[in-house]
Amino acid sequence: MVKTLTGYGIPQDAICAILKITRPTLEKRCRVELDTGAADADAQVAGSMLKMATKAPYSVRFQAAKFWLPSRVERKAARNSRYAGPD
Secondary structure, eight states, rough: HHHHHHHHOOOOOHHHHHHHHHHHHHHHSSSSHHHHHHHHHHHHHHHHHHHHHSSOHHHHHHHHHHHHHHHHHHHHHHHHHHOOOOO
């Protein structure tokens, strides 16, 4: 449940309220879920978008590809800029 809520973007304080636990307990007991929830959700959405962009009817493929390509380029540019040295 913590991984799913984290993937939805629910703040940790709200997750604590839902589960009726303290933040230190959440961070101690659910560290992996907190660290991987957002990435797991992103991966699922990316897989769904890729499937739509390659296997859906043409109008859906076009819209999915129109969204997918710029977002991929932005992520790649952000990744590359993290490793670039000073000019």
